Amino acid sequence: METRAFGSTGWKVPVVGLGTWQVFDVGPSGVQRAREVVTAVLETGGRLFDSSPMYGRAEAVLGEALEGRRDDAVVATKIWTPSVGDGQQQFRDQLRAFGGRVDLEQVHNLVAWRHHLDWMEAEQKDGRIGLLGATHYAASAFDELATVMRTGRIQAIQIPYNPDERDVERELLPLAADLGLGVLVMRPLGSGGLGRGPGPEVLEQLGVETWAEAVLKWVLSNPLVHVAIPATSDPAHARANARAGEPPWFNDDERRLVEELWSKR
16 A cells, blocks of 8 residues: 655555544444454554544453554544543543554544644653644534644644545645644545445556446545544444555546536436
């Protein structure tokens, strides 16, 4: 799988990672399945795993699934609370789950970001946090996200991007490039389901095997994107998603074809 420099951070990150929203919020009986998904991601060249306290048990399950393999992973997670005290407790829980460090700590949906960045920067200075970031899923919050980006206090953003959600193309993606910030893409396969994709002839024309692979490759063919984090609870799907992380990338005509097919799905 191809890697890209993650903004100006010096990281080299494979372009397909794994999101854990919903799919890792499981009880003890689901941990083995989570391990199998993590194994599939690592064996196909992925490294970045994204989670959040908002995702129920997902952080704890991811920590268990990475047991013995933590050094092979880049863990991105989040702080999600208006309370600084609660945020610091979330961080302590994350340190226990992820071997004493978080590689990318993000303020989830910009909740109390000014207050959280103060103590998060101190943890970064002490080496328990690698990079700092901020996320939001809604276009209505993108002006505020741009404000956070311009403070110089974060090194990455996480935003939605797919053929349905393209607002980030106007300002956030170019701004991230100008500022040297890493870009993680949530919801690369959309939020309402993939729908019915094209037939095998069109997929062959695009050089892919599945409609999901075509949509992921559409996202990753934008050079301003560094890593997409599709969520899955199926090891086979994780391996299939990894195929989208291999060039050649779509040209402008191929991207437009995917956009047209998406609109008709």
